[in-house]
Amino acid sequence: MRHAAAARQRPAFPGGQDVLTAATENATISVTRFTPEIPGNDALVAKMEAEKAFVVLVQLRAHPPHEFKLDGRFERPPAMPQGALNVIDLNVGDACARLTAPADTLMFHLPNRALHDLAEAADARPVERLRAPDGWLTADPLASRMAPVLVHELAEPEGERNRLFIEHMLLGLGAHFARRYGGLAPQRRQRGGLAPWQERRARELLEARLADPPSIREVARECGLSADYFTRAFRASTGLTPYAWLQAQRIDRARRLMRDETASLAEVALACGFADQSHLSRVFLQHTGHTPGQWRRSHL
Numbered sequence: 001m002r003h004a005a006a007a008r009q010r011p012a013f014p015g016g017q018d019v020l021t022a023a024t025e026n027a028t029i030s031v032t033r034f035t036p037e038i039p040g041n042d043a044l045v046a047k048m049e050a051e052k053a054f055v056v057l058v059q060l061r062a063h064p065p066h067e068f069k070l071d072g073r074f075e076r077p078p079a080m081p082q083g084a085l086n087v088i089d090l091n092v093g094d095a096c097a098r099l100t101a102p103a104d105t106l107m108f109h110l111p112n113r114a115l116h117d118l119a120e121a122a123d124a125r126p127v128e129r130l131r132a133p134d135g136w137l138t139a140d141p142l143a144s145r146m147a148p149v150l151v152h153e154l155a156e157p158e159g160e161r162n163r164l165f166i167e168h169m170l171l172g173l174g175a176h177f178a179r180r181y182g183g184l185a186p187q188r189r190q191r192g193g194l195a196p197w198q199e200r201r202a203r204e205l206l207e208a209r210l211a212d213p214p215s216i217r218e219v220a221r222e223c224g225l226s227a228d229y230f231t232r233a234f235r236a237s238t239g240l241t242p243y244a245w246l247q248a249q250r251i252d253r254a255r256r257l258m259r260d261e262t263a264s265l266a267e268v269a270l271a272c273g274f275a276d277q278s279h280l281s282r283v284f285l286q287h288t289g290h291t292p293g294q295w296r297r298s299h300l
Contacts, residue, residue, distance in 0.1 A: 011053070011109035014046035018154055020161075022170035024117035029174045030109040033060070033154050038102060048088070048095045050259075054115075054130045055088040055095070056108040056177055058143050060151065063105070067098040072298055077136040083144040087132045087181055093299065106147055110174055118171075118178050123196055125237070126203075127182035142176055193236035198223040202234060206242065210250050211273040216242060246273075251287045254280060258296045265292050 011030045013019065019032045036044050048055065050071070063080040071093025077086075088095050091112070115127040132138035146169065153166055178184035194202065205219050219242065220230035234242050250272040257268045269280035277292075284292045 012049055012051075013107055013109065014048060018158075020150065020153060020166050020170065022167040022174070024114045024171070024174075025120075026117055027111040027113035029111075029114050029170045031150055031154075031170060032107050032109075033151060034103065034105045034107050036099060036103060038099060043098050043100045046097045046099060048090060050093045050095075051090050052112040053090050054110045054112075055090060056110065056130070056143075056181075057086050057088065058106040058108070058140070058147055059084045060104040060106060060147060061102075063103055064101045066100065069096045070094075080136055083139065083141075083147075084136065085132060085138045085140040085143055086136045087130045087138075087177075089129065089131075091129075106150060108170075108173065108177070110177060114174060115178050115182065115184075118175050119184055120196070120200070122175070122184060124184050125196070125199070127178045127184050130177060130181040132181060140180070143173065146173060194223065194230075194233045198225070198233070199237050202230075202242070203245075206246050207249055210246065210253055211271055213246055213273060247283060248287070250274065251284060254284060254292065255295070255299075258292060259299060261296075261300050265296075268292070 011019070011028075013030075013032045013034065015032075015034055015036060017032050017034065019030050021028050021030045023029075034046070036046060038044050059080050059082055062082050063084070065076055065079050068075050068077055070088065080086075110130070115130070119126050149169065153161055153169075175184065201222055202219050205214055205222060216231060217227045220227045223230055225233065231242060234240075234245070238245055240248070254268050254272045254274075257263055257271055258265075263271075265280065266277045269275075269277045272280065274280040274283065281291055284290070284295070288295060290298075
């Protein structure tokens with residue numbers, strides 16, 4: 001599993017520091033050490049653009065309070081002790097930190113696809129989200145113990161690094177983050193639920209055709225099941241009916257398309273499989289508590 005994604009694009013970490021990587025089947029897990037210089041008495045702004053990925057931050061030294069913005073929402077994190085960890089969800093939107101004091105942070109980049117690969121290798125249900133239970137003050141003894149080893153490898157000249165060791169470390173830490181913060185666990189198939197391969201196939205088919213969804217009968221046939229059994233099994237495995245899951249994916253796609261201010265809401269509605277703009281507005285309001293127009297104005 002380690003070599004298929006070796007040539008994938010470098011993550012957009014703030015700064016130009018060196019990076020260690022490990023490939024999963026379809027993506028790359030990366031880590032870097034972020035030690036920005038603060039210009040005089042001014043502040044440094046560190047940014048990461050929205051993408052289908054998570055960033056795990058592990059503080060190598062105590063970090064003072066700072067300003068942080070995710071998808072336009074401001075917060076002021078507390079002082080973080082050495083070893084504290086947090087997870088930034090770039091699926092939500094752009095992330096931006098305003099730093100007025102030196103920082104020393106390990107930054108792990110975990111694409112959604114890498115998390116799915118780790119789950120598939122473990123025969124577990126897909127990991128949809130990573131979340132640190134205690135926010136900016138989350139303690140992770142394993143990550144803290146492994147941090148000095150990664151710092152050492154990052155300081156080594158590239159030609160002298162132990163690539164196999166680094167790959168195993170990053171894949172192991174990726175699995176650790178997926179388990180501790182994403183609920184990764186070996187699949188315990190509920191009675192009547194889908195097998196892992198059936199759930200993956202069903203999700204692929206539905207997501208590929210949001211604007212023109214296949215019938216339940218078509219998806220069920222691809223999974224080797226009857227339509228009635230598939231519907232019950234899909235809900236047992238995902239907690240949602242196929243229709244509810246499809247609507248949630250449409251809303252996610254609508255959010256992404258609405259970041260392009262040249263696309264009209266009517267065009268977004270049709271591209272996401274809604275009957276018209278009015279249909280998009282009703283469903284979007286139910287899911288998010290905002291109309292598409294309100295959401296777009298606050299995110300452009």
